[in-house]
Amino acid sequence: MSPQGTAEHYQALVDMGSNGIRFSISDLSPPLARVMPTVYQDRCGISLYDAQHHAGERIPIPQLVIDETVAALLRFQKITEDFKVPTSRVQVVATEATRTALNRDAFREHIENATGWKVDMLAKEEEGRIGAMGVASSFGSIKGLVLDLGGGSIQMTWMVSEAGKVKTSPKGAVSFPYGAAALMMRLGEVGIEGHASLGQEMSANFETALQELGVPDTLVRDAEAEGGLTLYLSGGGFRGWGYILMSLHSITPYPIPIINGFRIPKSSFEPNLEEHFSHPDSTFRISARRASQVPAIAFLIRALTQSVPSISYIYFAQGGIREGLLFSSLPPSIRSQHPLTAVTQSHAPPSSACLFHMLTKTIPQARNPATATDPPAALISPVMLASTTNLLYAHASFPKDIRAAAALRSTTTGLLGNAHGLGHADRALLALVLCERWGGEISPTDEQFLSTSQELVGPRLGWWAKYIGRAAGGIGDLFPAGVVRSEEEDLVGIMASWGVAETKKGREETLDIVVEVQIDGMEEVVNDYRRGMENVGKKKNWVGGWGLKVRANSEGCEKQEY
Numbered sequence: 001m002s003p004q005g006t007a008e009h010y011q012a013l014v015d016m017g018s019n020g021i022r023f024s025i026s027d028l029s030p031p032l033a034r035v036m037p038t039v040y041q042d043r044c045g046i047s048l049y050d051a052q053h054h055a056g057e058r059i060p061i062p063q064l065v066i067d068e069t070v071a072a073l074l075r076f077q078k079i080t081e082d083f084k085v086p087t088s089r090v091q092v093v094a095t096e097a098t099r100t101a102l103n104r105d106a107f108r109e110h111i112e113n114a115t116g117w118k119v120d121m122l123a124k125e126e127e128g129r130i131g132a133m134g135v136a137s138s139f140g141s142i143k144g145l146v147l148d149l150g151g152g153s154i155q156m157t158w159m160v161s162e163a164g165k166v167k168t169s170p171k172g173a174v175s176f177p178y179g180a181a182a183l184m185m186r187l188g189e190v191g192i193e194g195h196a197s198l199g200q201e202m203s204a205n206f207e208t209a210l211q212e213l214g215v216p217d218t219l220v221r222d223a224e225a226e227g228g229l230t231l232y233l234s235g236g237g238f239r240g241w242g243y244i245l246m247s248l249h250s251i252t253p254y255p256i257p258i259i260n261g262f263r264i265p266k267s268s269f270e271p272n273l274e275e276h277f278s279h280p281d282s283t284f285r286i287s288a289r290r291a292s293q294v295p296a297i298a299f300l301i302r303a304l305t306q307s308v309p310s311i312s313y314i315y316f317a318q319g320g321i322r323e324g325l326l327f328s329s330l331p332p333s334i335r336s337q338h339p340l341t342a343v344t345q346s347h348a349p350p351s352s353a354c355l356f357h358m359l360t361k362t363i364p365q366a367r368n369p370a371t372a373t374d375p376p377a378a379l380i381s382p383v384m385l386a387s388t389t390n391l392l393y394a395h396a397s398f399p400k401d402i403r404a405a406a407a408l409r410s411t412t413t414g415l416l417g418n419a420h421g422l423g424h425a426d427r428a429l430l431a432l433v434l435c436e437r438w439g440g441e442i443s444p445t446d447e448q449f450l451s452t453s454q455e456l457v458g459p460r461l462g463w464w465a466k467y468i469g470r471a472a473g474g475i476g477d478l479f480p481a482g483v484v485r486s487e488e489e490d491l492v493g494i495m496a497s498w499g500v501a502e503t504k505k506g507r508e509e510t511l512d513i514v515v516e517v518q519i520d521g522m523e524e525v526v527n528d529y530r531r532g533m534e535n536v537g538k539k540k541n542w543v544g545g546w547g548l549k550v551r552a553n554s555e556g557c558e559k560q561e562y
Contacts, residue, residue: 007084010039011091011329014076015321016119018049018097018151018181019236019289021069023076025083026326033334034342035420036137036326039083044072045289048097049151049181056189060103069107070114077115092117093321095127096152096179127321128155128173134324135234136161138260138317138421140338140383143219144230145308148173148320149237151181154300156206158215159232164335174209178202180237184296199303206307228266228312234320237297240290242316245269247283255452256412257284260318261423266311270301318420338383339421340430344390347415349482354489355475356389361494362471362513368498371509373548379429379464388433388468391415392476395438405446407434408453428453429465436469436536437476459544463536466543467511467550470536474529478517491518501549510549511537517554526554 009029015022024041027033051065052058073092080090092111098104099121108119122130131148132155142161146168147154157173159166178186190198223229233242239259246254246262256262283291305311319327327335334342349355360380367374378384394415395403410416411427432453435442442450454462476482478492499512513533517526530552535541537550 008086009033010083010085011089011326012076012080012083012085013322013325014073014090014092014117016048016069016092016094016098017321018095018153018179019047020045021048021072022322023072023079024322025080025085028326028330030334031346032343033330034337035339036323037420038418040079042076042079044069046072047151047181047289048101049179052097052101053185058102061101061107066107066110070111073111073115073117077117090117091120091325093120093122093325095122095321096124096150096175099124100152122321124153124155124175125172127153128157128175129168130321130324130328131155131234132157132159132168132173132324133166133328134319134321135159135232135317136166136319137323137327138234138319139232139315139423140340140421140426142232143222144232145215146173146232147234147238147304149233149235149297149300150179151236152177152179153182154178154235156209156213158213158219160216160219164332164337166335169213169215171213174212176202176205176209178300180235180293180296180300183300184293187296187299195299199299199306202300202303203307206304210308223310223312226312228310229308230312231308231314232317233314234317236290237293237300239316239318240286240293241297241301243285244283244294251452251455253448253452255449255456256424256427258318258412258417258424258427259285259316260420261425261427262316263424264314266305266314269311269314270305315423323420339419340383340387340426341390343416343419343422344387347394348390349393351479351482351484352386352389354484355392355479355482356386358475358492358494359385359389359468359472362475362496363468364496364498364511368509370498370500373498373509376461376464378425378461379433379468384426384429384433385468387430388437388472391430391434392437392472393480393482395434396480401443403438404435404440405442407431407438408442408446408450410434425457428456429461432457432462432465433469433472436466437473439473440466440469454543459542459546462543463547466541467533467536467548470532471513474515474532477525477529478522488519492516499551501551508549510551512551512553514553530554 009027010025011028012025021044025039027037027039046065046068048061051061101107111119132146135146136142136159142159146159147156153175155173155175157169159168242259242262245264245268363375363380395407398406406414408431411431493516496513499510501508501510515526515529533550533552537548
């Protein structure tokens with residue numbers, strides 16, 4: 001996915017945080033605005049928090065650091081000019097470290113005089129609200145507690161986000177002075193003997209905040225039914241923790257090296273690094289500075305899990321202040337789009353609506369009343385099937401040798417690798433479907449990636465992904481240009497249903513599909529389609545021992561309307 005707009009839709013942001021100064025240019029032009037494609041990004045490793053502490057004393061931001069900050073912003077300013085970003089679409093924001101600086105007004109004035117850029121200083125509540133919006137941008141939907149960990153502070157609120165409509169606590173977010181850098185310093189000040197009392201203080205403050213935020217009864221009831229609240233974590237400290245947990249995951253190597261959308265159960269979240277992890281700085285995406293903060297983040301997590309009564313799953317989010325500001329600026333009609341649909345729709349073939357309808361007909365529309373088997377909701381959702389249809393021909397121009405492999409990698413390091421807002425399950429499922437759409441034949445270099453991706457989604461979803469991918473491939477072969485002529489719409493019939501086959505071992509559940517095509521010259525294509533579908537149902541092609549026998553026929557389908 002590459003930015004497709006012009007500079008008039010570019011938005012440049014400078015986020016002056018506690019641990020670093022981040023600069024980015026994003027493309028908010030349609031149709032990709034929902035996923036906020038990054039045109040350029042950079043980070044300057046100036047810690048405004050560390051600069052204000054010396055020998056245990058709080059000091060103003062030193063002139064040397066002010067000069068370094070101005071130099072960085074002048075370089076960023078030159079880059080915005082090179083990208084032709086309109087001056088009206090450049091925003092500079094500052095958070096905790098600037099907000100609490102002893103010389104904050106002089107610091108901001110110095111920047112404005114040197115660059116002409118005004119520094120917007122976010123209030124604590126506003127910082128929490130914008131950070132929460134950044135988390136909302138990171139998923140198709142959200143229901144749970146949101147925490148954003150910065151260098152100087154951590155914000156907490158609850159959120160319910162669906163189709164772009166975001167609800168949070170009327171009180172906004174509660175801020176605590178327990179950011180990664182601040183807590184690391186506090187732990188050093190109190191010493192080992194003070195850790196217990198500090199942990200009790202933090203847990204008590206978290207519990208009080210939960211009461212003040214007024215978590216809705218509906219959210220509490222849903223949490224009780226689902227085994228606990230879901231946590232959504234953002235901020236560099238939490239993301240670093242997520243990468244550490246990713247490196248310790250039972251699936252090795254973990255197939256999706258993207259922190260956004262990474263999910264773990266509570267049992268894997270609580271820290272036990274003393275036994276399992278001694279060199280965090282050697283972990284992928286963990287800097288030496290972030291590694292030094294690991295003990296403080298572990299301490300924070302212990303206090304957090306003791307204060308939140310019941311936690312089911314934890315999601316890690318890339319979205320923060322930058323993403324929150326961008327997402328907040330989008331109209332509701334764009335925020336309501338599902339990220340997966342938004343990022344794939346530009347690839348849609350000419351007859352996408354008709355092809356989508358055909359694909360839905362390859363799946364039984366109801367549960368098998370005899371066995372209670374039903375297709376998994378994650379795969380038969382309109383979003384997943386529409387995205388599959390949109391990308392049906394995306395890899396057609398690749399050499400045949402690597403089409404399946406390129407499709408398999410398309411959601412991590414390929415076409416959709418930089419798409420913001422996708423969860424790991426969606427990335428893995430779509431990759432598996434698209435791989436099978438091109439026959440599923442890959443080289444040994446990609447076999448481990450295929451295996452770990454299937455392990456990530458599980459045997460049942462893994463097999464259904466193969467089935468839907470093979471069904472999509474057959475449709476692509478019937479209409480290689482993605483065009484279904486009006487006179488051909490009534491000449492293609494597809495229908496899927498449940499059945500039972502008599503075998504030597506007794507009765508066996510089957511998935512029966514009928515593909516009837518009355519277009520001249522299609523006999524060989526239809527026969528290949530039928531054989532491909534039946535091959536998916538052979539036990540040698542099951543995933544992890546799970547699968548269904550598939551019976552395919554080429555006649556007996558009722559007329560369908562598209």
